[in-house]
Amino acid sequence: MENIENAKYLKTVIIDKLIENEATEFEDVTIDESRLNLYLNGEKTISMMCIPKDQDAHAIGFLMSENVISSMDDIEDLSISEDGLRVDVKAKIDEGSLENLYKEKTLVSGCGGGVTGNIEGSLEIPFNQTAFTIKPLTISTEVKEFYRDSELYNLTGCVHKAMIYLLDGSTITAEDIGRHNAIDKVVGKCKLQGLDTTKSVLFVSGRLSSEMVTKAVMHRIPIIVSRTAPTYLGVQVAHKHGITMIGFARGKKMNLYTHQGRIDV
Numbered sequence: 001m002e003n004i005e006n007a008k009y010l011k012t013v014i015i016d017k018l019i020e021n022e023a024t025e026f027e028d029v030t031i032d033e034s035r036l037n038l039y040l041n042g043e044k045t046i047s048m049m050c051i052p053k054d055q056d057a058h059a060i061g062f063l064m065s066e067n068v069i070s071s072m073d074d075i076e077d078l079s080i081s082e083d084g085l086r087v088d089v090k091a092k093i094d095e096g097s098l099e100n101l102y103k104e105k106t107l108v109s110g111c112g113g114g115v116t117g118n119i120e121g122s123l124e125i126p127f128n129q130t131a132f133t134i135k136p137l138t139i140s141t142e143v144k145e146f147y148r149d150s151e152l153y154n155l156t157g158c159v160h161k162a163m164i165y166l167l168d169g170s171t172i173t174a175e176d177i178g179r180h181n182a183i184d185k186v187v188g189k190c191k192l193q194g195l196d197t198t199k200s201v202l203f204v205s206g207r208l209s210s211e212m213v214t215k216a217v218m219h220r221i222p223i224i225v226s227r228t229a230p231t232y233l234g235v236q237v238a239h240k241h242g243i244t245m246i247g248f249a250r251g252k253k254m255n256l257y258t259h260q261g262r263i264d265v
Contacts, residue, residue, distance in 0.1 A: 006151055006152055006155070008032075009031060009032045009051050009052070009053060009152065010029050010030070010031065010032065010152075010155065010156065011029075011030050011031070011032055012027055012028065012029055012030070013027075013028050013030055014026070014027055014028075015027075015028045029155050029156055030156055030158065031051060031152065031156045031158045031159055031177060032051060032052065033049055033050070033051070033177055034049070034050065034051070034052045034084075034085055035047050035048070035049055035085065036048045036049075036050050036052060036055060036058065036085055036086070036087065037085060037086045037087070038059055038062070038063075038086075038087050038089070039086065039087065039088045039089065040063070040068070040089050040091065040093065040098070041089075041090055041091065041093065042088075042090075045098070045101075046062075046101075048062070048178075048181065049177070049178070050176050050177060050178060050181045051152075051159070051175065051176050051177055051181075052084045052085060053175075053176075053185075054174055054185045054188070054189065055080050055084060055087050056078055056080060056087065056188065056192065057174065057184075057185045057186075057187075057188030057189040057191075057192055058087075058176075058181060058184050058185045058188055059078065059087040059089055059188065060072070060075070060078070060089075060187075060188035060191050060192065061183070061184030061185055061186070061187040061188030061189075061191070062184040062188075063089065063091075063093075064187065064188075064191065064218065064219065065183075065184055065187070065214075065215050065218050065219070066097055066098075066101050066218075067094055067097040067218060068093050068094055068097045068098050068101065069091050069092070069093055069094070070094065072191050072192075072194075074091045074092040074093070075089060075090070075091045076090045076091055076092070077089070077090040078090075125217050125218065125241060127241060127242040128217070128220060128222050128241055128242030128243055129242060130198055130199060130220070130222040130242075130262075132167070132198075132199040132200075132222050132223070132262060133261075133262050133263070133264040134165075134201060134223065134262065134263065134264060135263075135264045136252070136254065136263060136264075136265060137252075138165075139201070139225060139246065139249055139254065139263075140249070140251065140252050140254070142163070142165050142171070142201070142203060142225075143203065143225065143227060143249045143250070145171075146161065146163050146173075146203050146205075147205075147227075149173075150175065152175050153175070158177065159175045159176060159177055159182075160175065160176060160177070160178065160179035160181075160182045160204070160205045160206055161173060161174070161175045161182055161204075161205045162174050162175075162179070162182035162183045162185070162186040162202065162203065162204050162205070163186060163202075163203040163204075164186050164187070164190055164195075164197060164200050164201070164202055164203075164221070165200060165201040165203065166190075166195060166196070166197075166199075166200050167196070167199045167200065172186055172189050172190055172193075172195070173186060174186035174189060179204060179205060179206045179212065180211060180212065180215070182204070182205075183202070183204060183212065183215045184215070186202075187215070187219050187221075197219050197220065197221050198220045198221070198222070199222070200221055200222070200223075201221070201222075201223040201224070201225060202215075202216050202221045202223065202224045202225070203224075203225045203226070204224065204225070204226050205226070205227075205228075206226065206228060207226065207228050207229050207230065207231060207234075208224060208226050208228070208229070208230035208231065208234045208235075208238075208245060208247055209230070209231045209233070209234050210231060210233040210234045210236075210237050212224070212234065213230075213234045213237045213238045213241075213243060213245065214237060216238075216243050217237065217241040217243060221243075222242070222243065222244060222262060223243070223244040223246065223262055224238070224243060224244070224245055224246070225246040225247075225249050225254075226246070226247055226248075226249065227247075227248060227249050227250050228247065228248065229247050229248065230245055230247045230257055235257050235258060238257065238258040238259070239257075239258045239259070242259060243258060243259065244256070244258060244259040244260065244261075244262040244263065245257040245258045245259075246263075
């Protein structure tokens with residue numbers, strides 16, 4: 001039914017499936033949800049509800065999204081506990097960004113109850129002027145592939161996915177119950193592999209709200225794509241910071257909301 005790697009993230013439950021007033025007992029599959037504790041230089045920084053998978057990438061992506069660390073060079077050591085529910089990071093940190101994270105603690109609109117300190121108005125990130133373009137056909141093709149290969153979603157219907165399309169045409173993917181977590185994980189995977197995300201496209205499931213776009217801003221990713229809608233604030237953040245935003249990317253159709261010049265038509 002599922003591969004060995006994904007099987008450990010699944011739990012079965014017995015349900016009654018109702019079809020036209022007739023109930024049948026049925027064994028259903030659900031996704032595991034765990035509390036991951038992130039410790040930074042020996043101090044507990046935050047707990048995150050997530051799938052206990054790609055924990056090192058998750059920690060790195062989150063800390064870089066919040067500007068607590070600026071690059072992989074800042075990390076001296078990273079370890080994961082035996083049960084997989086604690087990540088310890090020893091690193092050179094930006095104390096101001098860490099303090100801001102504790103101070104703001106804005107509950108984001110993404111599922112999974114994520115928290116960010118990067119509320120709109122607090123970002124001082126240079127305007128993204130990356131000279132990177134992509135053809136609409138490539139976007140359409142990658143959106144199709146993006147939704148085709150997602151075993152955990154196909155089994156449970158309960159995860160979000162993020163994918164980064166790189167300059168050489170290769171892709172990196174990650175899944176989680178929270179779409180913000182999925183983005184942190186996929187970016188963290190790229191950082192762990194030393195991959196350049198400044199000339200890439202971020203594909204996400206779910207709406208393009210402000211915190212989703214902000215993650216693209218923080219990681220200098222010039223283009224973000226979803227098959228669903230953006231929020232008004234999401235559009236404003238993309239416009240302000242030089243991010244090309246594409247929504248409703250379905251088949252050969254898509255809506256270009258901001259900085260359309262990167263789409264090679």
